[in-house]
Amino acid sequence: MPLAAQAHPKLMGATFREGYPDLWAPISVFFDQARAGGRGLDYSPADALMVERAGYREEAFFNGNFVPVGSGPTNRPEGFYNSLFEVTSQRLADRRTMLLNRLASVPDPACGVATACSHVLATLKTNGADIPLAMLYERDERAGPPALRLRGHIGLPKGHNLIVDNQGIDSAAGIIPDCRRAGLDPLIIDHDERFHSISWAGFGSPSKKIAVLPITSAARVFGYLVVGTNPCRPFDDACRQFVKDLGRMASSVVSAAVGAEETRRRQQQLENDLALSDMKLRHLIEHASVGMAHLSLDGYIIWANDHYYALSGLSAEEQLGQWHFFNVYHDEDLSKAQETWTSLLGGVNRVSVELRLKRLYTSPSGDTEPAQLQVLAFPYREDGEVKSIMACTTDISRLKWAQTFQARLAAEAREAKRQQEAFIDVVSHEMRNPLSAIVHCADAITSAVEECRAQLADVPPPCLDALNDNFASANIIMQCANHQKRIIDDILTLSKLDSMLLSITPSAVRPAKLVNSIVNIFEAELKSSNVSYHVNQDPSMARLDISYLYLDPSRVTQIFINLLTNAIKFVKTSQEPIISIRFGACTSSPRTFFPSDTFFASKTKEAGDVTCNPEWGSGEEIYLCFTVQDSGIGLKDKEIHKIFERFRQANMKTHVKYGGSGLGLFISKELTEKQGGEIGVSSALGQGSTFGFYVKTRRVERRPQTLGELFKESGSVGPTPQQLHTLLVEDNIINQQVLGKQLKKAGCLVDVANHGLEALDLLEKKVFDVVLMDLEMPVLNGLAAMQEIRKRELEREGLLGQAMDMGTRDGTRLPIIAVTANVRQEQIDTAIVAGADRVMQKPFKAADLVYMMKGLVPQVTTPSVEPRG
Secondary structure (H helix, E strand, C coil): CCCCHHHCCCCCCCCHHHHCCCCHHHHHHHHHHHHHHCCCEEECCCCCEEEEECCEEEEECEEEEEEEECCCCCCCCCEEEEEEEECHHHHHHHHHHHHHHHHHCCCCCCCCHHHHHHHHHHHHCCCCCCCCCEEEEEEECCCCCCEEEEEEEECCCCCCCCCCCCEECCCCCCCHHHHHHHCCCCEEEECCHHHCCCCCCCCCCCCCEEEEEEEEECCEEEEEEEEECCCCCCCCHHHHHHHHHHHHHHHHHHHHHHHHHHHHHHHHHHHHHHHHHCHHHHHHHHHCCCEEEEEECCCCEEEECHHHHHHHCCCCHHHCCCCHHHHHECHHHHHHHHHHHHHHHCCCCCEEEEEEEEEEEECCCCCEEEEEEEEEEEEEEECCEEEEEEEEEEECHHHHHHHHHHHHHHHHHHHHHHHHHHHHHHHHHHHHHHHHHHHHHHHHHHHHHHHHHHHCCCCCHHHHHHHHHHHHHHHHHHHHHHHHHHHHHHHHCHHHCCHHHCCCCCEEECHHHHHHHHHHHHHHHHHHCCCEEEEEECHHHHHCCCCCEEECHHHHHHHHHHHHHHHHHHHCCCCCCEEEEEEEEECCCHHHHCCCCCEECCCCCCCCCHHHCHHHCCCCEEEEEEEEEECCCCCCHHHHCCCCCCCCCCCHHHHHHHCCCCCHHHHHHHHHHHCCCEEEEEECCCCCEEEEEEEEEEECCCCCCCHHHHHHHCCCCCCCCCCCEEEEECCCHHHHHHHHHHHHHCCCEEEEECCHHHHHHHHCCCCCCEEEEECCCCCCCHHHHHHHHHHHHHCCCHHHHHHCCCCCCCCCCCCEEEEECCCCHHHHHHHHHHCCCEEEECCCCHHHHHHHHHHHCCCCCCCCCCCCC
C-alpha cells in the first residue's frame, strides 16, 4: 500500500501501463526481456523513481524482479509476478558517502585555499540532487575587520541578490546575517523570498531547508558553506547527518589548506633563518629547485633529500654504493652525466644539463617515455679547493613532452594551413575563370551595343528597344559579376576570412549610375511584389558638380543591398508598399542630410577610416549620402537601439516571420565606419522606416571605363592606330576566345599559347610588345615560364635577348602581366619575383587590362590616371 500510494485502489485490475503510466517507459524494457527469455529478471534501476507519498513527490529507489507465469510456452506467459523492495535509504547513503569521499580526495593535500575552495565547489556540483544550491565564503581577517569573500557558488544566476562579496561580517546583505547567527554550529533555515529566481540544480525544484555550515577548526572559523537540501526527500535524521558530515568534511579540506599555507610560510621563514647560520645549507638552497644532493669526490652520496630520490627513480638503499648515483640515468645519456662530473672536478663553477632517466614518464596522451631531469650542479669549495659536489634536480618531463608536442602541433598546423591555402587557391582559380568569361562577354555586349548606336543612325524602334534591354542586362550582369568577384575575394582568401578584415579598395564611380545599377538588380522582384519605388537625386549632386568619386562600389553596394533587401522584406505586408531611394552629397556635416530624429549606430572603438590611405588620392573629401525609406511595419523606440548589433533583430518574432540572421545591419555598420561614415535609422511603429548611411569619398579625375571610351581617348572611333603585338598565354579555351576577341577590338595583334612551353617557342619566333601570362597551366606553368623568359633576357640568349635592343625597348625587358585568379598577397609577391611587371586579378574588364598594357609599353601614350585593378 505505501508503494502504491495514490495509484491505489485504481491499480486493482489494471495493467502496469494503466496503473503507472509515468513509469511504463523505463519498466517496459524489463517486461520485454522477461517475455523474450521466458524466465525471471532482476532489476535495479540506476535512476530514481519519483513517487508521491505523504502529500508530495519524492525520490525513491526500488529493487525487484519480474517473473513470467502461466502454463503455456515460456515466451508467451499469461502474466508476470512482480516483487520489489525499497532501497532508497541505502542508495541515498551510498550517493552521499561517495560525495563525501570525493570531497576528501583533494588532489594535493597541501594545496592553497583557492584550490581547496575550487575543489569543494567542483565536488558539490557532481551531486545536484542532494546539493541543488551552494555558496562558499572565506573569512578574511588580513585587511582589518573580518569580511566574507565569496569564493564561488552553484545555482545563482548573474545579478542575483544573494551574490554578495567582500562584505563585513556585520553586514545585513544576502546570507551574511545567517552566517553571523550560526557562529560555530550548523544552522538550518527555511526557504524564503531571498531564494527566489535561483537556478536550482538536480531536480530544478527549490530546497525547503537551507543549511549554513561553519568551516571551522577548533574555535577558529575559516568561512561558511551554505547549501540547499534535497527538495525531493524529507529533511530527516539521515539528511541532517549528511549535512553535518558535509560541514565537517569541508572544514577538514579548507582548514588543511589554510594550515598548509601557514606551514609553508613558517617553513620559508625557518629556511631563511637557517640560511644565515649555515653557509653550506644556504648555498644549496640558493641553487636548489626540488631534488637536492650532496656528493663526495670519491662517488658517494653524502646527503640527499626525499625529492631527489623520488625524482631519480631509485631508493636511497639502491644508491648507497660508489658511483651508484650514475645508475639512474639512461644508457644513452650516461656519458653526458660523466662528462658533467669531470668538468665540475676540473674547476667549472656551474653546470646545467638535461639528462634522461631509466624511470619512465607517462605523458598526458598516455604514451611512456624516459623521464627527464634538469640538473644544476656546482662544486663546493673551501679555501679555493673543491671539496664536494652539490646538485639540484627538477623534473622537466612534462615540459619536454609539451615542447615536443607543441612542435608537432605547430608542424601539423603549418601543413594544414598549406593544404587549406592550396585548396582555396584551386577553388578560387576554378571560380574566377568562368566569372572572367562572364565579365568579358558582358563587356563585349556593352561594346557591341555602343558600336551599333554610334554606327547606325536610324535603328528601328523595336531593335533599339532590344538593344537597350541587352545593354541594361549586360550592365546588371557586370554589376553582379563584380559583386560576386568581391565576395570570392573575401571568402576564399585566408587573410580575409574574418569579415572585419575585409579590404576597402577605391575606384572611380558615378554615384547615379551605381544607384541605378543596384536598383536594377531588384527591379524584377519589386514589380512582382507590386512595390512602387522612386529614385530621387538630391539637388546637392548638381550643386557640387558631382561626376566621378573615388569609393569602393562593391562595399557601398553591399550596404545598399542590405538596406534595400530589408525594405522589400518589411514593406510587402503593407497596404500601399512604397520604397523611396534618395542620394546626395555634401562637403561637411553629413548628418544634416538625414531626418532630425535619426538614430545613428554607436561607432566601434577600433574602427579605422581607410579613406585616409594614399590609394584614395588627395582630391576633395565628399560625403556621399543615401536613404532608403519604406512604408513597412516600422520600429519601436527600444528596438531601434539594438538592430545594429551583431546577430540582433528588432524582436524575437522578426526572424520567425521575416527570416534573416540579424547580421546584415551589423556588417553594414562596420563597412560604413571603415569608409569614414555612419549608418542610422528613423522610424515609428506602423509608420515605416528610413534607413540611411553616408561614406567619405574623394573627387577623382575620370579614366576610360570601356573599350569604346578608350578608343575615343586616343582620338578614333574604331581600333587604335598603334597596335600592340600581344602574346596571350592561357589554357582555358573560353577565356582564349573571349579575351582574344576583346583585345583585337582594342587594336591588339593577338597570338595565343596554350601553356608556358608554347609561349617560349613563340617568343623565339616573333617579337612581342607585351605578354599576358596565366599562372595555372599544364606542361609549364606561368611562374616557371616567366622565370625562363627573364633568364634568357639576362643572358642575352636567342630572340628574347636580341629583342631587348630592338625598336624602342632600349634595353628594357619584355613587359609581362600575370593574369591570374590566385591573388593572395604572397601569391602576388611570388609572381612579381618570378618576373611579372604587373598582376591583373580575374575577373577583369578588358578596358582595364588594355589600360594596364599601355602603361607598360613606352611607345603608347598612357592616360594620366592610374587605373585600379
